Amino acid sequence: MTSFRHETLGSKIDRSKVIKFEFDGRIVSGFEGDTIASALLANGVRLVGRSFKYHRPRGVWGMGSEEPNALVDVLIDGKSTPNLKATTIKAREGMVVRSVNVSPSAAKDRYRFMDLFNRFIPAGFYYKTFMALGWDRWEPMIRKMAGLGRIDANNQPPVDSPQINAECDVLVIGTGPAGLAAAKAAAEGGQKVWLIDEAQDLGGSLRWRGGTIDGKDWPEYAALSKEAVLKAGGKILLDTTLWGAFDQHMFAAWQRFTSSPDLHWRIRAKKTILAAGAIERPLWFANNDLPGVMSAEAAMHYLVCYGIVPGTDILIGTANDLTYPIAQAFGNAGVNVTLIDQRQSGPELQGVRHAYGVKLTSAEGHNGVTGATVDGEYVSTDAILVSGGYTPTVHLWCQSGGKLDWQPEIDGLVPRPGTSDMIVVGAANGTYALNAALKEGHAAGGGRGRAPKSVLKQNPAIEPVRPDPDLKGRQWIDMQNDVTLKDVSLAASEGFQSVEHLKRYTTLGMATDQGRTSNFAGLAAMSAITGKSIPETGTTTYRPPFQPVPLVTISGRRRGDLFNPLKRLVLEDAHRSEGARFREYGGWLRPSVYGVGDETTLAQEEAMIARSNVGIFDASPLGKLEVIGPKAGELLDFTGYVRMSTLKPGRARYGFMLAESGIVYDDGVVLRLDENRFIVSASSSHVDGVRWKLEDGRQDRLGGKGVYIHDMTSAWTTLTVTGPKASELIAGAGIELPALTHMSVSETKFEGRPLRIARISFTGDKSFELSVPSLHAENLRNRLSGALAQFGGKWIGLEAVMIMRAEKGYILIGKDTDGLTMPHDLGWAGPREKRTDEYIGKRSLFTPEGKSNTRKQLVGFETLDNNPLVTGSHLVPVDGDRRSLGYVTSSYFSNTLKRPIALGLLENGTGRIGQVIGCFNNGEIRMAKVIGPCALDPEGVRLNG
Amino acid sequence: MQHYSALSLLKHGISSHKRWQSAWRKATPKKAYEAIIIGGGGHGLATAYYLAKNHGITNVAVLERGWIGGGNTGRNTTVIRSNYFYPESVALYDLALRLYENLSTELNYNVMLSQRGMLIGAHTPMQMEICQRIANAMQLNGVDGELMSAEEAAKRVPLYNSNENARYKLMGGIWQGRAGIARHDAVAWGYARAASDLGVDIIEGCEVTDILSKNGQVAGVETNLGEIRSDTIGIAAAGATPGLTGMLGVDLPIHTYALQAFVSEPVKPCLDTVLLALGTGTYVSQSDKGELVFGGGLDRVPTHGQKGNLPVQEEVISGLLEMFPAFGQLKLLRQWGGVVDVVPDSSPIIGPIGPEGLFINCGWGTGGFKAIPAGGWLLAHLLATGEHHDISRPFDLKRFAEGRLIDEAAGSGIAH
Amino acid sequence: MQAFTCPFCGHRDETEFHFVVEAGKPRPEPSEEVSDEKWAAYLHMGKAPKGEAREIWLHITCGLYFLMTRDTVTRDILSSECLLEASE
Structure with a gap:
């Protein structure tokens, strides 16, 4: 048997509104409020995908972004988007949903035979083969089989994501009990609080576990918290993932909308409280990846929120107290459920079958769970809910530089106080008891007076669970990337024992679920194999994004004309x-x-x-930089190659600005309007650069006194x-x-x-x-x-x-100069020879390179036929030696001169005037004569007319 | 060394892969070696391999403070190319490319070299002129470079933005057919395995805290695992190099910046070549796993923290989508930063430094991965003979005092 | 993104700033007396400090070149100082 919809339960669904969509070719109907995953489960569709490498059947595991299996391409309104998690996408009428990496469907995938060869394709097998005949030969086939979803060439998503900068006093991440308490306390203290949650509703795990706070049902407390936040001028962002912590308290968040574009927030917060909860761990046993094996926490979420019952004969495996309320909830809903606990005792259970001191050793079934073995003995079951403990969601803490400490009581890594100025509270801090979480949140928010209290006085006991390398059969560590415990052993024996090596060698933790359910397992497995403790084995680095974020959201409207606007x-x-x-x-x-x-x-x-x-x-666009003041001439003398202080008012002079490396940064004419006013022109693309070099001289050399610089270009x-x-x-x-x-x-x-x-x-x-x-x-x-x-x-x-x-031999910076060009290469040797005062770049003009006699110099070319040279041709010796002596930088046909003209930079160019030189372009060599750069009216008759 | 092949996979498969040996020996340091290499990234490991293979010097230690290949070798965007401008640069990077072409066979480790070609795309006539200049430079230097037309370019990257309002219409560019990508971790692991097999000691978790010298001759290093003596030391430590030479009071022309790289979730093949667009400054390729791997410019804030910030991210991602609007269907899956050691002329520094017997190989900036085999080959030559190989000589530190910068960005007109 | 402190304008986003050079390198003059090595050291050499670094930055918005001390590992801003003397 398989999953089905409960008659009455489901807080998020509206049973009066039926939604129909297509999944892998069949019509599925659900209710308004369903996610694709919950709708599929309600219809008994357990096989929702195939694994990446072995193409094993897979089902829904989790409830949110930690989902490793249920990846789909979704076609709606004519556009298809790949690799969406079925657990996070709301079902909509008319959607066409397809499982990824399968052909033709998840149920009938033609590559399902791959699993038969699993022992020959372990982790990293591709490093050991594909060498004969070269990788190029095998690559196309491998590439086709890799990749999950498919890009739709016709789908160019709209460029409409807004991006907003914001500030707040206190940023609270997560709206479970700890987050709600923190936000309320801070807001009541007058702080502007921004409260953020990935889910669409407040409450975190309270939404399915329930609870009373300060004597009231939790939704009332949540409403009070919300009211306090809004009253103090704060904001609540739901369906928003805070995905990155950056320097100086900057955070990036992705807010999702259904009928308007998603939004990219950049939030700078004075204080940050992380209340992001914890994610449940799997249990490890043979075939623990079969459809029907699900996170117990997720199963309760589906039961309460969507009315999903995973099976008719459910087995729950655990080793911690927190699973008991889940079993109780299923029992109360009239579902047939049995709980088995590895420990010798546990909390009370009413009317629910249970057994102690036993554990799951395998799941059995072909395309889904039909049975299991418990300590080797077969039991019949059609759904296995598992809890291997919890992993605090510390990603953002680590992203902000915080370090972690091992806490054996909860079998997990928790924030080490003092290593970041973020405050972590609640389950994210390893505090799983409701009362304690409320207290931490209240204190973090600077709450005065009594902290909110719950009736529940649990202090949940958690026994560590580890993968057992001696268990027969394959146990999955990373479901999406098909990494098993045997792969971890293989990595260890081959020397890939550090956590980073393990991850890269096996690809564990590198799938789209970002290791939510696999990182700890890999760590624990390696620790068990090497005999080192978990802290000694290490932990992988956490980096943004916390969850995969759409590229369109991060790029926003910085596209088209708004990208590097002209x-x-x-x-x-x-x-x-x-x-x-x-x-x-x-x-x-x-x-x-x-x-x-x-x-x-x-x-x-x-x-x-x-x-x-x-x-x-x-x-x-030619730059117009006004340089004004009694020291203007002095400034220009220092920043320029040609002295301008001697320029008479009413006159103009051509000059250069050098970099300190001696290369020509820009050329241009300087106008002197009167004693204290100059206008420096700059190439249109170099205006800012020239302006900043002038400003540097003004402040560093002249102490900012006696001269001002004003950019008048626009x-x-x-x-x-x-x-x-x-x-x-x-x-x-x-x-x-x-x-x-x-x-x-x-x-x-x-x-x-x-x-x-x-x-x-x-x-x-x-x-x-x-x-x-x-x-x-x-x-x-x-x-x-x-x-x-x-x-x-x-x-x-x-x-x-x-x-x-070009006919006049006038250069264009960056076209006829190549950034190693010095002024004397362009025929302007005077100041270099004559100036005794300091100027920028002076010393560089006299390095061995600056004094070399093989420097590239500006010359002109006359072709030996009537075709212009190709710009970019290289100049080569006529004797056939394939050596570049320079290149052609500008080339045109001159109607005035009725012949082609060209300019270029040629090694010892001025010494070669009159000689013939080769011009190499795409394998062909043409000949040209080297001449001076000025082809038209060298005496300047036309200028002075 | 256990030979890797399809047959060996078959055999080991039958015995459940329980008999594979460690890929490299986890050595404990001896008191002295004939040569020490500081830095266990691609360049350091390649140096050790070529010291043993080309020069028969096997009494060598590679000291790595973290885990091998954990620095920039494991953090880059895996592009391999030799489409450079100056003959010195072409000689350097093409040496590496030629070594890469045979590397999997030589190391008996599949580095997954995929010579799928690279296009540097232009969007203005002036850029096309620059591209012609570079293509000719490559041809003159005996390397496969050609100017590609707009039509041909559009065929190579069919999903490139051909909308009317495209900010950067593809006019063509420079094409190098032999360029491509490889699996970065495999390069480090392959060299480590082969070097270890030849007798080199690879020592992880070993941080150098001081470089010892006496009478102008290098004598060894002080580490957290004790003192190790040698009169021949090579430093291949990228951004950590200034800190090491600083121990001897020697400054380098290096700034360290963060370079960010990004990965999308994997999709079926949609990009068959490597593309760098001059307009956006963003470059992208698709890994064999199906992920789009892309990057762009530096975070120009000096740092030793392997982390960048939002402005560069937003710009690079916008650039990618401006080039390929359809990629807007994708999500950012992972991003990371490396610390790159940038030199004013964007060319590496290879050669002797400070006391006798000490050599550096650094300053690769954003382009070290493609050069790993050459960096190793050339540093090994220096360590073994005390002299420059012809190919490394131009890249000596002396070039700065001489004013002889090998400025690829200036020469080619492309920001590097 | 990072936020730096301009001595005039205060706390501003990193996009308004431009890194110029490591501080503490006076320009050797007069040119005629400066060796090739000394000039190369001025132009190019630096320490790329890991940890506390003294740097010259430009605040593009107001045009001020100023001295900033930062930690290059944690990227904390330690201090920002104006280099110009106050006017009378």
Whole structure:
């Protein structure tokens, strides 16, 4: 026989609402409130899965996240999610539930023959074989058989999980009696308490064990606790798993909802009380993994909450007092149950058959329990409920750095006081008696006066239970990963005796139940085999997450545009209306070209127009760092390679910022507006870096006095007008243009607002950078744009600018420099040779490497045919020696010069000018001539026009 | 050493696997050895093996303060590759890859090397140019590197985000076919078993508390199990190295940071290659058990605690889902942290240090697992001959004073 | 996540901070008198202390470079000090 629904019991189910769903091809009906597991049990479905390696039949073991067997893929609303625990998922109408890792179903799994070969595939067998023919040969087959659930390629879960930061005075984890008492006490003391529980209701184990507190039934006490918490401004989070303890009292929690997205909490708590309870241990006997063998505690949970009776002829095995109320509850419900206790005596039982001094030695049955042996003698039974004791749930204590001590009285590891500032109370602290748990909770919450009391004065006795290596048959230690006691013995004999080695060798404790029911067993088994005590054997490290947490919850909305968000131009909409196409450049979204069609063709056309008439591009992302004060020049002299204190007001100078390692960190033009005001420009992707280097110099070198640094990059919009007709366009737009020579700057006004005009060129043509506060950018843009047609001009994008600057040999940091490039590699040797004062990076320029004559230097290339070189080609000697001498860093076809141009870094480049060099790309070598970097107008005629 | 094979499994199966010997001898330390290796991780154990195998020096002790392979060797994301930029780096990592290719057979221990290839994925034209540069660097150095197109890349990782609103559209990238993954614990255990069989003493639970030297020559170590003498000592202790060289007053260019790694619950095969996306900085592969193993950048807070924090977790996981939206169906099953010893140029430090007879192999940062066989081979060479192997010479500590950094991140343009 | 203490702004999340360098390394000057080894030691060498560490950190939000003493094993913050002198 098998499990069934009791006529009347079931506090969580609504018998008036029937729910139908499909499991492994058959229709199952349950009630609103059922979990998938409880509904299956109610329908007598015991075989709910197959084990990972041996494909043995498996049934529901537990009631929550400790469940090792009942793993399912669930299809609902057209989307399938793998590896859910049937014990934690509410049944819903129309669900299609499938057991994992079986084919075609759990009942008829075609791999069930694997168990016949079990003696040839023990733990770690794959380390000992699969070597001949290579692992690659066997791997595909192994991979197909491994893995539990299946990813549904069509299911892209929505990106909608909110994430909230929160603070509280006291965080209480767990709402069993100890947690309720702690929360109530703290709240009554005026503390803002956050009370959290994984379950959907308050009460912890009180929900099925019941109890009276302060003379009232426990739900009343729970309600008082809840009221106190809310009144003091606290919060209660149910169906919430607190899964991680992080540094400085930060905790992560996952709150589940049914009709809205799950939520990720980051909670910082001043004080934390852990009342997370304890998890029941299995008993170990042959075939202890058969469907029908269940945790006694879970069975009582199912009886009281869902009205599930696991069988018609139930056997309960135990060695502790705490199982007795469970047996009593089954007896009172009219169920046929027999309790056997390994000990010689136990608490009172009314009307329940029981026997002492005997223990389970095996479970018997084919696809489920049909019998058992007790001390070797066969008894008929169809459900075996077991209790091997309890393991305090100390995970979060250990995650926060706390250590554990062995407590023989409860046969478990409990928190060692003083090793973490968390307070642990109740069963999590090894305190299983209700009264004592209430007292601990009350004290932890800072409760004044009398602690809440219960009538029950139990001090439960627990006798240690250990796996017996001499028992015949296979005893399961980790059910999900199919690890038996024989595997532990094998690991021990092969030298894998430390707990971590045992775990990794056998994979014990590494399944999705995270060792809830197996870690202690493994520890105890190894301890028994090696003769070391449990504390000597050790304990595995506890790390987040306490329970598997959905990845979508942790990632939240940090996706798509919100992942590493790109910076956007103030004038983006205006550019779009001009037909701009956008791409990511240096962390910004910027126009690449304007118009429809092939990008390269468009870029070439834009460059042509800009060179022959005029073009405008948005240069706003270029950094604008104001350096202000009497010490500004001094600061720039120290932080820069080229001295700026000698720059005259109204003038501009090109310079570099080096790192202390001597490499070129950034290049750019510095403007001097007046005696005490400079503007340092920075490459758009390096603005923050330059700003922090300046700030470092300001604080460390100058004591923070005499100079301030202000990042104005976003606050100002810069439009660059470039080309032979640049001045005409600006004048034609009605903007008064001061007389400026190349490399000078002037501050003026545009429509009564500040306008800064700098005559600087990145294109090699006459060029003016017009900067206004971003609020007025539209006006400037409209004015300039309106005049374009008259001068045959055009908006141009970055691709065109890239071509033009390359024609001039102007570098792009990070593209034409490789991060080992020093300024003298780029032809800027002057300051290195001449400066006697200190500046950042100076000493590094004179290390043996800095002085080497085989350094890679910036050069240009002329191809021997008319095809551009491939960027990324490596430069190689012409004699065929396959040695890299450098690489091509920029390469374009120049319409202006009517030939390809290229730049690159070449070993002893300047010494090779005029020579031919090989360019290696994907196995082919082309030849090119080494020339200087500047291909167009080296005298600068166009600049100074 | 009992030979491992399918046949031996069969035979032992019949006798219920009661006759397997310990994989390595649990030795007690002698008073002196010809060479001592401090650190029983992959690199230390490989060093011991190659000292015995290549140089015939078997009177060797490996001292491990915890349990072997318990540091970074047991905590990494198991990727093996040699897709590097500088010829020195390629020589180093490809030596390791070539040794890995034959390792299972040589050690008679299945390290489960799966050469399923690795793609470094680009999402901008400029990144593709960098990828071309690296692919060419690899080819010039005799290693299998190629630039992969967007179409081919999409076939390799069919579940990669191809939505319109994808933040990082895959344009292709660098492909190395010989790259892949291996079972990290097996590498440590395989080397331990083979070294032990050749006579090396592996001593767990042995912590070095002082390094002894006299007249500029190293003399031995002080440990919690007593003094052990040797005039040849190699340190392969990753983040613990500065603490050890500090005993001799020697500083190293090392910062220690936590590197986190993550594992999802196991699912049926859904990712057949290793992927690192330049945009997200997240890398991922699927273990043979079916778990997705992934990671990303460092927690840039100097630490010796093997633990990271939420900001990096959230970023790495977001990166993974941005690359593979379907993986949003999965849950985080395990996460852990290791302490990685990071050097300014992201290249290791191999060579002599301090007194005569003392050598270090450290600074592998986030990339030590792939290099284990090479690290062992090269440190063994130093311990046996006192001289650099050609491949380790460029990585000597001297390079910092010379200003000759082998800066992979700078050279390749990829943050390392 | 961790929370660090800026001397100006107080307790803030770790995402607002950036680790700069181990404290206690004055820049050797003048360059002409500094050997290659000494310069390399300044640029790169450190102690990577296990336990108490004195470090220079940057609080990105307010731009202050300051000295923080932390325990690198437990990750406790021991102290935070401003390095600038107070203005008159």
